[in-house]
Amino acid sequence: MTVIDALAGRLRAALGPDLVVTDRQELRTYECDGLAHYKVIPALVVLPQTTEQVAAVVRACVDCEIPFVARGSGTGLSGGALPHADGVLIVTAQMRRILAVAPADERAVVQPGVINLQVTRAAAPHGYYYAPDPSSQQICSIGGNVAENSGGAHCLKYGFTTNHVTGLEVVTPDGEVVRLGGGRALDPPGYDLLGAFVGSEGTLGVATEVTVRLTAVPESVRTLLAAFHGIDQAGAATSAIIAAGVVPAAVEMMDALAIEAAESAVACGYPPGAAAVLIVELDGPAAEVAAQFDEVTRLCGANGAFEIRIAADDAERQLFWKGRKSAFAAVGRISPDYIVQDGVIPRTALPEVLRRIDELAAANGVRVANVFHAGDGNLHPLVLFDDAIEGAAARAEVASAAILDLCIEYGGSITGEHGVGADKAKHMPRMFTDDDLDTMQLLRCAFDPGGLANPGKIFPTPRLCGERPGRRQAGDNRWPGVEVF
Amino acid sequence: MTVIDALAGRLRAALGPDLVVTDRQELRTYECDGLAHYKVIPALVVLPQTTEQVAAVVRACVDCEIPFVARGSGTGLSGGALPHADGVLIVTAQMRRILAVAPADERAVVQPGVINLQVTRAAAPHGYYYAPDPSSQQICSIGGNVAENSGGAHCLKYGFTTNHVTGLEVVTPDGEVVRLGGGRALDPPGYDLLGAFVGSEGTLGVATEVTVRLTAVPESVRTLLAAFHGIDQAGAATSAIIAAGVVPAAVEMMDALAIEAAESAVACGYPPGAAAVLIVELDGPAAEVAAQFDEVTRLCGANGAFEIRIAADDAERQLFWKGRKSAFAAVGRISPDYIVQDGVIPRTALPEVLRRIDELAAANGVRVANVFHAGDGNLHPLVLFDDAIEGAAARAEVASAAILDLCIEYGGSITGEHGVGADKAKHMPRMFTDDDLDTMQLLRCAFDPGGLANPGKIFPTPRLCGERPGRRQAGDNRWPGVEVF
Numbered sequence: 001m002t003v004i005d006a007l008a009g010r011l012r013a014a015l016g017p018d019l020v021v022t023d024r025q026e027l028r029t030y031e032c033d034g035l036a037h038y039k040v041i042p043a044l045v046v047l048p049q050t051t052e053q054v055a056a057v058v059r060a061c062v063d064c065e066i067p068f069v070a071r072g073s074g075t076g077l078s079g080g081a082l083p084h085a086d087g088v089l090i091v092t093a094q095m096r097r098i099l100a101v102a103p104a105d106e107r108a109v110v111q112p113g114v115i116n117l118q119v120t121r122a123a124a125p126h127g128y129y130y131a132p133d134p135s136s137q138q139i140c141s142i143g144g145n146v147a148e149n150s151g152g153a154h155c156l157k158y159g160f161t162t163n164h165v166t167g168l169e170v171v172t173p174d175g176e177v178v179r180l181g182g183g184r185a186l187d188p189p190g191y192d193l194l195g196a197f198v199g200s201e202g203t204l205g206v207a208t209e210v211t212v213r214l215t216a217v218p219e220s221v222r223t224l225l226a227a228f229h230g231i232d233q234a235g236a237a238t239s240a241i242i243a244a245g246v247v248p249a250a251v252e253m254m255d256a257l258a259i260e261a262a263e264s265a266v267a268c269g270y271p272p273g274a275a276a277v278l279i280v281e282l283d284g285p286a287a288e289v290a291a292q293f294d295e296v297t298r299l300c301g302a303n304g305a306f307e308i309r310i311a312a313d314d315a316e317r318q319l320f321w322k323g324r325k326s327a328f329a330a331v332g333r334i335s336p337d338y339i340v341q342d343g344v345i346p347r348t349a350l351p352e353v354l355r356r357i358d359e360l361a362a363a364n365g366v367r368v369a370n371v372f373h374a375g376d377g378n379l380h381p382l383v384l385f386d387d388a389i390e391g392a393a394a395r396a397e398v399a400s401a402a403i404l405d406l407c408i409e410y411g412g413s414i415t416g417e418h419g420v421g422a423d424k425a426k427h428m429p430r431m432f433t434d435d436d437l438d439t440m441q442l443l444r445c446a447f448d449p450g451g452l453a454n455p456g457k458i459f460p461t462p463r464l465c466g467e468r469p470g471r472r473q474a475g476d477n478r479w480p481g482v483e484v485f
Numbered sequence: 486m487t488v489i490d491a492l493a494g495r496l497r498a499a500l501g502p503d504l505v506v507t508d509r510q511e512l513r514t515y516e517c518d519g520l521a522h523y524k525v526i527p528a529l530v531v532l533p534q535t536t537e538q539v540a541a542v543v544r545a546c547v548d549c550e551i552p553f554v555a556r557g558s559g560t561g562l563s564g565g566a567l568p569h570a571d572g573v574l575i576v577t578a579q580m581r582r583i584l585a586v587a588p589a590d591e592r593a594v595v596q597p598g599v600i601n602l603q604v605t606r607a608a609a610p611h612g613y614y615y616a617p618d619p620s621s622q623q624i625c626s627i628g629g630n631v632a633e634n635s636g637g638a639h640c641l642k643y644g645f646t647t648n649h650v651t652g653l654e655v656v657t658p659d660g661e662v663v664r665l666g667g668g669r670a671l672d673p674p675g676y677d678l679l680g681a682f683v684g685s686e687g688t689l690g691v692a693t694e695v696t697v698r699l700t701a702v703p704e705s706v707r708t709l710l711a712a713f714h715g716i717d718q719a720g721a722a723t724s725a726i727i728a729a730g731v732v733p734a735a736v737e738m739m740d741a742l743a744i745e746a747a748e749s750a751v752a753c754g755y756p757p758g759a760a761a762v763l764i765v766e767l768d769g770p771a772a773e774v775a776a777q778f779d780e781v782t783r784l785c786g787a788n789g790a791f792e793i794r795i796a797a798d799d800a801e802r803q804l805f806w807k808g809r810k811s812a813f814a815a816v817g818r819i820s821p822d823y824i825v826q827d828g829v830i831p832r833t834a835l836p837e838v839l840r841r842i843d844e845l846a847a848a849n850g851v852r853v854a855n856v857f858h859a860g861d862g863n864l865h866p867l868v869l870f871d872d873a874i875e876g877a878a879a880r881a882e883v884a885s886a887a888i889l890d891l892c893i894e895y896g897g898s899i900t901g902e903h904g905v906g907a908d909k910a911k912h913m914p915r916m917f918t919d920d921d922l923d924t925m926q927l928l929r930c931a932f933d934p935g936g937l938a939n940p941g942k943i944f945p946t947p948r949l950c951g952e953r954p955g956r957r958q959a960g961d962n963r964w965p966g967v968e969v970f
Contacts, residue, residue, distance in 0.1 A: 216730025245701030288773025
C-alpha cells in the first residue's frame with residue numbers, strides 16, 4: 001500500500017468517503033486553475049465542510065509528509081492553486097455558508113468557499129456591499145481572494161482584499177487552528193499576522209473562516225468615457241486627476257488595439273479613431289460626486305480628450321464597462337493566442353513605459369494590447385501571437401518577460417493583483433535581492449518548516465528550513481548557548 | 486574590561502566618540518519614555534546618523550550578545566522604548582533628514598528620527614499633509630510611529646500608521662539591511678513583511694528609512710460639538726452616524742468628569758450640564774462635507790443632543806479641540822494621580838461598556854474620566870486616584886485592569902494605539918490563547934533567534950527560540966529528515 005493509499009484511507013475515515021476523491025478521471029477536473037497552460041493532476045482531492053475537517057486533513061498530511069494545496073474556485077491567473085502531483089488538493093467548494101452579516105459593525109463572517117458576489121448579495125438588503133471586485137467576482141471565492149490578495153477595477157479607491165479582511169480563522173501548516181486579527185473590533189496588538197497571511201498564496205496555512213469589512217452602498221455613481229488621440233494624453237489626464245486630490249472609484253485605460261478587440265467582440269461603440277480611452281467612475285455622496293465629476297471632466301478636456309461621454313443612466317454606464325470587461329476575452333477575436341501580463345509601475349511613469357512597451361513589441365515582432373487599471377499604475381498588457389507560427393510563442397514570452405523587467409526598472413512590481421504563484425516565482429530574483437528573499441523565507445520556514453504548504457509557489461528556490469539563510473555559515477554560531485538553525 | 490566596555494570601544498571606533506554615550510548622568514536622560522513610572526538606565530546609548538552606523542551597532546550587539554532597543558523621541562505610552570539595563574539604546578534623534586517629497590506619487594521619504602509634524606510641514610507647500618496625528622505629533626518621531634503603529638483622532642477616516650507607510654529600509658536583528666514594501670509603487674509580491682514590521686514595537690529590527698503616503702489637504706473642514714444629557718445618547722448618535730455610511734474625519738467623546746477637568750484647565754466653555762459631548766469633524770470636498778454635515782447634525786439631534794454648536798471659523802474649531810486635546814493633562818487639575826488606559830471595543834458596544842465601567846469605578850472606590858475616539862471604539866479611560874491615600878493606587882490598578890477585561894469580554898482589544906510594550910505584556914494571555922501567542926513567536930524567533938531586539942516587550946514569557954512551540958515535544962519529530970527545532 002502506498003503512502004497515498006494509506007492517507008486516503010485515513011481521510012475517508014475522518015471526513016466520510018464522499019468527501020475524498022481518488023478516481024483518476026475526477027482528479028483530472030482539478031488539474032489547473034485559471035492559468036490553464038500549467039497542468040498537474042493531484043494525488044488526492046478532499047472536499048472538507050468544516051474547520052475541524054480541514055485541520056484533520058492538514059495533520060494527516062504532516063504525519064505522512066505529503067504536501068497540500070488549497071483551492072477555492074480555481075479562477076486564479078498565476079497558478080497559485082496548481083496541484084502538487086504527490087499531494088492533496090484541499091477544495092473549499094463545500095464551505096459556502098455565510099455565518100453572519102452585521103451591518104452595525106460593518107462586517108460579515110463567511111466560510112472560505114463563499115463566492116465574492118454572494119457577500120454583496122447578502123449585504124445588499126442592509127445597504128452595504130463587499131468592495132473588492134475581481135473581474136471573476138461572479139465565480140471566485142473569498143478564500144482564493146484572501147490567498148492572492150485579489151484586486152479589481154474599484155480597488156483604486158477602496159483598496160485590495162487585505163484592506164477588507166479584518167479577521168481570519170486559519171489552520172496553520174502544523175494543523176493548529178488559530179485566530180488572526182480583530183474581527184469586528186479594531187486591530188489587536190501583536191504582529192500583524194493577519195496582514196502577512198492575506199496574499200501569502202497558501203504557503204502559511206488554510207483560511208477556514210473570514211471576517212470581511214462591509215462598505216456602505218454609495219448614494220451616487222457617475223461614469224464618463226473620454227477618448228484621446230494619443231495614449232500619452234490619457235496617461236497625463238490620469239496623473240492630473242490624482243494630483244488634483246480626486247480619488248475616483250476607478251480609472252481604467254484601453255489602447256487602440258484593445259479597443260479594436262472589444263469592438264469586434266461586443267460592439268461597445270467607443271468613439272472611432274481613439275488611440276486610447278479612459279473610463280473614470282466616481283462614487284460617494286451625490287453632492288461630492290457632482291462637484292468632483294465636473295473637475296474630472298475638465299481635466300480630461302484640458303489634457304486633450306477629443307470626446308467625452310457621460311453615462312446618462314445605468315444602461316449607458318454598463319455599456320462603457322462592457323468593452324472594458326470583455327477586453328481580455330475579446331482579444332481572442334483578433335489573435336489566436338495571447339499572454340495576459342500583470343505588472344505595476346508608479347502612476348507617473350505611465351506614458352514613458354507605454355512607449356517602451358511599443359518599442360519592445362516592435363523589436364520582438366509581436367502586437368501588445370494594453371488594458372489597465374491606470375489609476376493604480378497596474379498594467380495588463382496582452383501579448384498577442386499565433387502559436388501556429390514557429391517561434392511566435394517564444395517571441396511573445398520574451399516580450400512578456402521584458403515588460404516585467406521594464407516595470408522593475410521603473411520602480412514597480414512583477415505583479416499587481418494576480419499573484420506570483422507557480423508562474424512568476426522565477427521572476428522574483430529580478431525584483432528582490434538574496435537578502436530580501438531570505439528575509440521572506442524566515443517567515444515561511446517559521447510557519448512551515450516541513451515545506452508542505454503549497455510548495456513550489458512564490459519562491460524560486462525553496463530553502464531547506466534547517467539552514468538559516470543569510471551570511472551565516474554552518475558552524476558559524478553567533479549566539480553561543482542558542483542552537484543556530 | 487567588561488563586555489560593555491569592549492562594546493563601547495568598538496562602537497566609538499565605528500561611529501566616532503561623540504555618538505556614543507557612557508556617562509552615567511547622561512545615560513539617565515534616557516531612563517524612560519512617556520510611560521514614566523517604568524525606569525531603566527541603559528548600559529550604553531548610541532546616536533547613529535546613517536543606516537550603515539545602525540547596522541554596525543546591531544552587528545556589534547549580536548557579536549557581543551548584548552540586547553538593543555531603538556528609541557525615537559521617547560513619547561510612547563506603553564514603555565516600548567524602555568531601555569534594557571544591560572543593553573544598548575539606539576536613539577534616532579540624529580537621523581532627521583527628509584530625503585524626498587514627491588507629491589505626484591503622493592509619497593515622502595524620511596529618516597526615522599523625523600518629527601511627525603515636520604512631514605506635514607514639508608508637504609504643505611504642495612497641498613499635501615501626513616494624515617496620522619497622534620496627540621504628540623509635535624514631538625513624536627516617524628520611527629516611533631512605525632514601531633507602535635500610532636493612531637490619532639483622525640485615524641477613524643484615514644487609518645493608522647500602517648495604512649500610510651508604503652516602504653521601509655530596515656536593519657534586521659542580525660544586522661542586514663533589507664527593503665520592505667513598494668515605496669512609491671503598489672505593493673510588491675511576497676509576504677506583507679512591511680505590514681508585519683509596522684507595529685512590531687522594535688522586536689523585528691530598526692527602521693532606518695521610511696516611505697510614507699501623503700494625503701491631499703481637504704478642500705473643506707467642518708466641526709460640530711454636540712452636548713447630551715446622557716452618555717448612552719452620545720454613543721447612539723455615534724453608531725447612527727457610522728450606520729448612515731458617513732465616515733467623519735473624527736468622532737471624539739468626553740464624559741462629564743473629563744469635561745469638568747478640561748473646563749478647570751482651559752475654560753473651553755462646553756455647554757453646561759452636559760453628561761457627554763461629541764466632537765464630530767468632517768473633511769473633504771466642500772460639496773460632500775456640506776451634504777454630510779447636515780446629516781450628522783440631524784442624527785445628533787435625533788439621538789437627543791440638547792445643544793449643537795457649529796464652528797463658525799477656525800478659531801472656534803480650535804476651541805472645540807482645545808478641551809479634547811487638553812483632557813489628559815487636565816485631569817491633573819482634579820486628581821493628584823491617574824492612569825491612562827487604552828482599550829478597544831466594537832463601536833456598537835459603547836453604551837453598555839460605559840455603564841459597566843461606571844459600576845467598576847463605584848465598586849473599586851475610584852473615579853474614571855472617559856475620553857475617547859468614539860468612532861473607532863477606542864477608549865481612553867483615565868482612572869483617577871490619590872497616591873497619598875493608602876491602597877488607592879492598588880485599587881486604581883485593579884479598576885484599570887478590570888476595564889481591559891471588559892474590553893476583551895466585548896470582543897475588543899487591550900490596546901488601540903499605545904501598543905503593548907513593557908506595560909501590557911502581562912495582559913496578552915487574557916486576550917490570546919497559547920496557540921495564538923506561539924504563532925506570533927514563530928515570527929519573532931524567525932527574525933531574532935537570539936532574542937536581542939527589544940526583549941521583554943509584547944510577550945509575557947519570552948520563548949527560547951531553540952524550542953519549537955505548540956503541541957510538539959522534544960523528540961517528537963514529525964518531519965523525519967528535517968531537523969525539528
